[in-house]
Amino acid sequence: MSLSRRTILLSGLAAGAAGAVVAGGALPASAAPAPSRTRALSYPFTLGVASGDPDHEGFVLWTRLAPQPLAEDGLGGMPDRTVPVFWELAADERFRHVVRRGVVDAHAASAHSVHVELAGLLPGREYFYRFRVQRHLSPVGRTRTAPAPWSLPATLAMAFASCSQYEHGYFTAYRQLAETEPEIVLHLGDYQYEYARDTYTAPGGNLRDHEGPETRTLANYRQRHAQYKTDPDLQAAHAVAPWAVVFDDLLAQQVFFAQRDRDSGPLTVTSMDAWDGYLASRDRITRGWLAAGVRNPVVLTGDVHAHWASDLKLDYADPTSRTVGSELVCSSITSGGDGADSATGSHPWLAWNPHPRFHNNLRGYVRTTITREQLTADFAVLPYVSSPGAPARTRARFVIEDRVPGLHLTRDEPPAATRAAGPDADAGQRTVESETRRP
Known part of the structure; x- marks a missing residue:
């Protein structure tokens, strides 16, 4: 399959x-x-x-x-x-x-x-x-x-989402995802937030308020969970995901897997909140795929509040290193507020990080269609979450072919008016400067 x-x-x-x-x-x-x-x-x-x-x-x-x-x-x-x-x-x-x-x-x-x-x-x-x-x-x-x-369905529709902060916007993306009727939905983290009111503030201010204090007790959790569940768009999202499967080529997890160097200078500046903080562990997983003969590993990721798509490399210090798989990262449902669209390839980090192929800072989700021959990933975005009822559209589409590791961009719908993502993208994640220098 x-x-x-x-x-x-x-x-x-x-x-x-x-x-x-x-x-x-x-x-x-x-x-x-x-x-x-x-x-x-x-x-x-x-x-x-x-x-x-x-x-x-x-x-x-x-x-x-x-x-x-x-x-x-x-x-x-x-x-x-x-x-x-x-x-x-x-x-x-x-x-x-x-x-x-x-x-x-x-x-x-x-x-x-x-x-x-x-x-x-x-x-x-x-x-x-x-x-x-x-x-x-x-x-x-x-x-x-x-x-x-013992059956082998011809296709499987799978979607994944992440990060729904109640205060930062409306859960329209859940409703839009539900209307596509995927057969599987994976949620990759921060289904609800524990903060007290206005502790975690979106750019431009929060749009609606949590009830109650910071979630510390079981009673707090039940109250917060109930507030999320009463949102009509979240209830609509629960209309789908009727069954789930795990493929040995897919790894669903929560934090960025591929390397992301934030600095154009000789030092490699990375986030400690991602696999960049655990280089030996990432290397063991990558080499383990090769040793086990995994045909085309695909990592599914959330948490960073932006869409990303990257090739996975055997050695990120060498741009010509072998491509061993792909990573698909979904944006948030609301966390971070409305965000902004931008032209494909305009993110400044891509100039010295050749393996990431796509970035977008609008809210949304990723929908995939899996067949025996390929995985197709549609990056869905919403123009705003600051008011309810936003439409969803496919911002970009990538195809991953069986036995051919790496991403192939097959559809790109740039915004009418674009602006590059600023250097504060993914703000809030801690970084560390390693002593590794580029060759």
Whole structure:
């Protein structure tokens, strides 16, 4: 599959695959619970529903009961008692063909979150699910089992994203990503931020405020997570990522892998927050790919709040050194604010770093299409995140061919009015001057 025909290993690396809201209806009488004799709850499904951790036979269904999701105690406004939650799984969105149903207890100790672990389902199938508490019916979620281990799909659509700071902008990129309906979504770090209000400020100031203090306790975390989850664009993003796979040619991780020298002089100036701070470890990984005969390693990266695409070299001090793979870096969902577009190749560091092939400082995500012959990567950007509803467009497209390490630019849509990225790109990351001098 993809750049390799080796065995696909199923795992739960996808960002929590969650349900799209579609038309629902009342549970059939046979599944409806008896009227509760306890105190009636307000509508508890304010945080939506979700599914994830799938394999070819099943997945996990999730919801959390929280009539008041931003309650300061982190308990979501629920009473301190166990609440029964009824669930259904169907082959159709109108629930005419229900294949499973049951009940699970939501405990106060778990903040009234529930996980329903299902098995024995058909591989590669779409399913719909919903929950009910007392008279309240949840939105309907859509999910999917993974393909059978012995099957070989012709294509796989995978997207990856990173860094969604609530204060810095609107999560429109999540909604735009969801509308492309990828089969896998990987989130590569900073899904939510722990800072107190206005501690981490975007250029030009923050657009909206976090509720509560810095996240230090479990109650803080639940409150912050609830605020993120109530954002409608983030809930829309949870409509996709129904299953996840790991390829032995793909490495999904969080920080920049290729070397980035920040200085044009004889010294190499690099960031300690990236693999540049761990040269021996990076070299072992790179040489390990070669020793193992990995056909075309591709590293997927987040964290730096900008799009990058780079060739991976055996020796970065030698520009003619062998290209051993590629790195695709996604920008942030909001972190850093609106950012700015620029012409391809205009970043000043590229003058003395020949292996990076692309940089862009707008917000967005990366969508890939993987086949047996190649991986195609579309770098999607949004013109702004300072107000909701921005459109997404493909700023650049790269193709990585099977058995041919390195990037091939096949589409470039420069902005109408360009300006080069300033030297403060990726500001905030610590740097170190090494004693290595260029030959």
